[in-house]
Amino acid sequence: MKQKEELYHVLQEKTGIIYKYLIKNGANPRDAEDIIQEALYKFLLYIDSVDPDKSFSWLFRVAINQFYDLCRKQQKQVLVSFENFEFVDDTLLPEDHVEQSEMKKEIQVVLDQLTPLHKQLLLLLKYELNLSYEEIAEMLDLNPGTLKTYLFRARKAFKDKYRKEQTKHDRLQRK
Secondary structure, three states, X not given: OHHHHHHHHHHHHHHHHHHHHHHHOOOOHXXXXXXXXXXXXXXXXXXXXXXXXXXXXXXXXXXXXXHHHHHHHHOOOOOOOOOOOOOOOOOOOHHHXXXXXXXXXHHHHHHHHOOHHHHHHHHHHHHHOOOOHHHHHHHHOOOHHHHHXXXXXXXXXXXXXXXXXXXXXXXXXXO
């Protein structure tokens, strides 16, 4: 009985993370709930064949694949938007808000140039959901060292592309 309660609490916590991830990727709440329910159903069906150490990554992958299937059926793209991030400070002047708005647009342009994996690692998993390296590694069924390498590359790619955008923007400003 105690094992069932522990499993229930673990699944409840982990499905909450998956739900937030699906919403941030553009799923509406009803679809996200349906996807999680279907993933949990499949998990319970195949629980004997799922490695207990990888149950969260298994559940995550099933849910994400179902989300992608839904997107294909509805012919919509998976969008990761930077709009939800807020840098607003009440002490800023109105022109500072305009500058921040422009910076947000520039950052979105750069994010759109990244690979989907890099974009998801940077925005959703690490900085939006504030997951630890261990949690992200478990979700993606990666070694934590490999994950850190991927995050390092994602940050580097972002910085390089952002610098190029800044240089391009500066050249246009001078003209």
